[in-house]
Amino acid sequence: MDREREHNEADAKLFAPMLETGRPFYLTVGVLLALVLWGIYAWLTQYRWGLGVTGLNRPVYWGFYITNFVFFIGISHAGTLVSAILRLCQAEWRRSITRSAEVITVLVLFFGVANILADLGRPDRVLNVIKHGQFHSPLLWDVTSVATYLTASSIYLYLPLIPDLALLRDKLQMLQSEGRLTSLFMRFRRRLYAWLALGWTGTERQQRRLNRAISVMAVLVIPIAVSVHTVVSWVFAMTIQPMWHSTIFGPYFVTGAIFSGIAALILAMAIIRRVYHLEEYLKPIHFNHLGVLLLVMTLLWLYFTFAEHLTSYYGAEPAHMRVFWTKVTGRYAPEFWAMVVCCFIIPFSLLSRRRTRTITGTVIASVAVIIGMWLERFTIVVPTLVNPRLPYERGLYSPTWVEVAITVGCFAMFILLYVVFTKLFPIISIWEVREGRERALQEAAERIKTYLPGEEVEEVGIGVLS
């Protein structure tokens, strides 16, 4: 019990956001809520009058919504994929960042789906996708893989949350017995945590089962995550339209997804760290490591982008070249070159030097990457549609306030849900940090011994793979 108290004192800061709420929180919620309402109003307008209230037209049938869809699904790769890979690699520095990553995945997926709904001319008929679903359509593949991913990543978020829910249950129980749990809401929360914790007491057997379940999910979730963004890219690549019909779109989109996902994670971590004073848990070393990962993805992104555009340019098919020049020197050149600056020049110059790979440096790079990756999705979707193969009058696309409001509303709602999550559940996995503090040092030392030549050391099963 003494050890428990020691831990509780050490981790008081992790509990604080869930127990105390101040004015900044209500202010944030208020602002976000206002933006969400604006988005909802825009959507109602669109529902009432039809998609005519957007800037979409013929031939630019897809615009902001499809861009947002691809973008949000991309961001969702932050979490589960990064967290699963770090867990499987037994990267010890993962302990304080996995939760914040997994939450991004689950929450942001809803906004990917929301944008598809916003894009439909007949959202009232969306269930036709189930009633009359046609599996030869890549959109059905999307529905399937996104639904699978949402399920898997929700389970993957929930499982490591169980011990923390038990901790919260006990904490509130203690407060109640001390008579400090007065509000009805807090009592409701105590019951909620107790229910969600599934009777977790932390016995050896429970621990073993949980670890097993987490590692199974971690392995399972990786191919699902890869499939999700591959299938998203196939929505475009399966058509025969110029600069969509590309075999590298699958890996290109997955790379972009992980790239923007890591950037979103870094940004989220930096904000959490600042707002909840978690400097001890989210240290510069975490940002440095993620910064290196982001750097690797920057280079991969450049490689894919270069390969994709060089192939089109060298082949020089007229239909492809029209799209190519629209992007490189034409109407969408500002977006295209802003993308290159945001996705490569800024992150590469900041992240390639240890001196600038600081918290501030990685955050600036991440913001640039997030903007850049949105622009990337935009410059993939729109320029192809602007250039139909037959010599029609060329389309013009500029979004209306409705599309802007729905986009802003989605971002605001995502942030709002994230903020609410941090107020209800620990955004840093408390038990995993404790486990790290108690056991990881020794385990890591023993593991390192097994890498070294010399005396035969007994294989020790450690971490999630045990």
Add this chain to the structure above:
Amino acid sequence: MPRWAMVIDLDKCTGCQACVIACKAENNIPFVSPEQAAMGRTISWMEVIPIVEGEYPRVRVRYIPRPCMQCDNPPCTKVCPVYATFKNEEGLVAQIYPRCIGCRYCTAACPYTVKYFNWYAPQWPEEMRACLNPDVSTRPKGVVEKCTFCHHRLQKAKEKARAEQRELREGDYVPACVQSCPAGAMFFGDLDDPMSTVAQLARSARAFRLLDDLGTEPKVIYLIEGEWYGPRKRA
């Protein structure tokens, strides 16, 4: 089963757009305001595409009337998630308006850009409402539509032939655009019947199809302008 096809002789086409208007009247195509038209929201199942070649002073304009190509291998039907667009047993690419969810995947996938979307609920001036064709359903907002080769006329022609206890003859079923062409530039019939006009014209050395190399197997066949027009590329 016949393979319904259209042949358009570009040598005879004057670019008068009678086919465009006939189509709009026949198929209850809604009107759009000039502002909406400027935004690219016009619906026109049949469209005459002007192709400008050369530079001043040696400029030449060609006109290509463009209905739906009714591809034998349509890129649009493959991608529909709800089977709202499909190749029917007559070989025509059909639309089911009450099922379409309005995702516009088919419109984005069509290499000929022949599919149109109802951005708003359709509108007609009051005087025009009485002129709506009872054989063709009007479309609600939010769904995709396109040229059907006047499929309703095929239904009627079949019924008539059945009532007269005979086979369908050439000329029984003709879309509105073909019927209205004052220059006699458009032909319609069964491509699989070697004696039909369209089959004979399709064998002409002047015959070509739009974006033929995409492998969509369109059933709209064009006859290129004659040699007096000077050498040029096929569209």
